[in-house]
Amino acid sequence: MEIIKNREYEGERPLFATHDLQLENVTIHTGESALKECSNIIAVNCRFEGKYPFWHNDGFILKNCLFTDGARAALWYSRNLQMTDTIVEAPKMFRDMDGIKLENVQLSNALETFWHCRNVELKNVQVDKADYLFMHGENIHIENYSQNGNYSFQYCKNVEIRNAVIHSKDAFWNTENVTVYDSELTGEYLGWHSHNLRLVNCKISGTQALCYAHDLVMENCTMADDADLCFEYSSVQATINSPVHSIKNPRTGCITAESYNEIIIDENILRPANCELRLWDNITCFNQ
Template identity: 60%
Template sequence: MKVISNKEFGGERPLFESHDLRLENVIIRAGESAIKECSNIEATNCTFEGNYPFWHVHGFVIDHCFFDVGGRSALWYSDHLKMTNTRIDAPKMFREMHDIEMENVEINDADEVFWRCKNLNIKNLKLHGGTYPFMFSNNICIDGLESDSKYVFQYVKNVELHHAKITTKDAFWEVENVTIYDSELNGEYLGWHSRNLRLMNCKISGTQPLCYAENLVLENCTFAEDCDLAFEYSSVQATINSPVRSIKNPRSGSITADCYGEIILDQNIKAPADCKLKLWDEKTCFTD
């Protein structure tokens, strides 16, 4: 493997079609497509300031690197990436990629990151700012996520998420086959129009959570006081270890909670309209 150390590159495609290359303490200055159409690339302690440095790269390692604001859209149409201990200040990263391993990464402008990606295995990721992370991606496993980005995880499939703290709105819309463990989910309109969404040991806050959901499962979860008008038109099996402020027109299934502040069942409820609302002492509050 060829090694380049302590160098600077700029302009258009300075390392185009490089293969079997290791970069150490290299700075990619202003320009475009510095490392394009490459394979078997390693970069350690490098800084990327120019646009689109890693496009159409097959097999690469990025460790202890920094992507400056100018390094936007840096990783597209590439595969088999391992990224560790890296900070990213640029938006629109990771597009149309597959087979990504990641650990200890912080993205400080998470606008449109991880779009149309698949096979992601991630540990300890921080997302700040931006909108729509993970749009249209699938086959995702994340252990350790902190995010204040808006509209996270929309239109995703086959996701397993552990130990997350997510503060947002409209999260997990139109998702399919998603399981979330031991996490804190703060925001409005959680999980609308989802299919096969499972929440295990989660703390949930925000208005109108989990509506229009199909085959929704909650186990050992808690609701904050602002969780009102929950479960509208959802088919749900839920065990909630807290009071629930209000529930509106659940479609079917069973919900068990400490107590209910308000139960709204009106003329707009949808068939089969047979959801059972229970208390932990097995008393049934409502059944059709």
């Protein structure tokens, strides 16, 4: 493997189509596609300032690196990435990729990041300004994670999240086979039109949560006072260890909670309209 140390590059494609290369303390200045069409690349303590530095790559390891705001859309159409202890200030990272492992990574401007990515593993990752994060992703595993940004995880499949704090309006829309453990989910319109969304030991905040959901499961969850008008037109099996502020027109299933402040059942409810609402003392408080 060739080793390049303490160098600076700029302009168009300075290291185009290189293979078996290790970069140490290298800076990529303004320009485009510095490491396009490469394979088996290792970058340690490097700084990336130009656009599109890693496109169409296969096999690359990034350690203790910095992607400045100018390095937007840095990693697209690539495979087999390992990134650790890195700071990413640039938006629109990670598109159409297969095989991503991030650990101890901060993304401070994660706008439109992780689109159409498959086989993704995140551990100890923090993302901010993360609107439209994880669109159309598949096979995603996340642990020890924090997120600020709306419209996240839309149209994703096969997702497992553990120990997360997610602040996101419209999270998990149109998802399939998503499980979230031991996490806090805050934001409006959570989980609409989802299929097989499972929430275990989670806290839910925000208005009109979990509506239009198909085969929703909640186990030992709690709901904040602002979680109102929940479960409209949803099929649900839920055990909730707190009061529920308000429920509106659940379609089918069973919800067990500590108490209900308001139950709205009106002429707009959809068939089969047979959802049972129970209290923890096994008393049915409403059966349509």
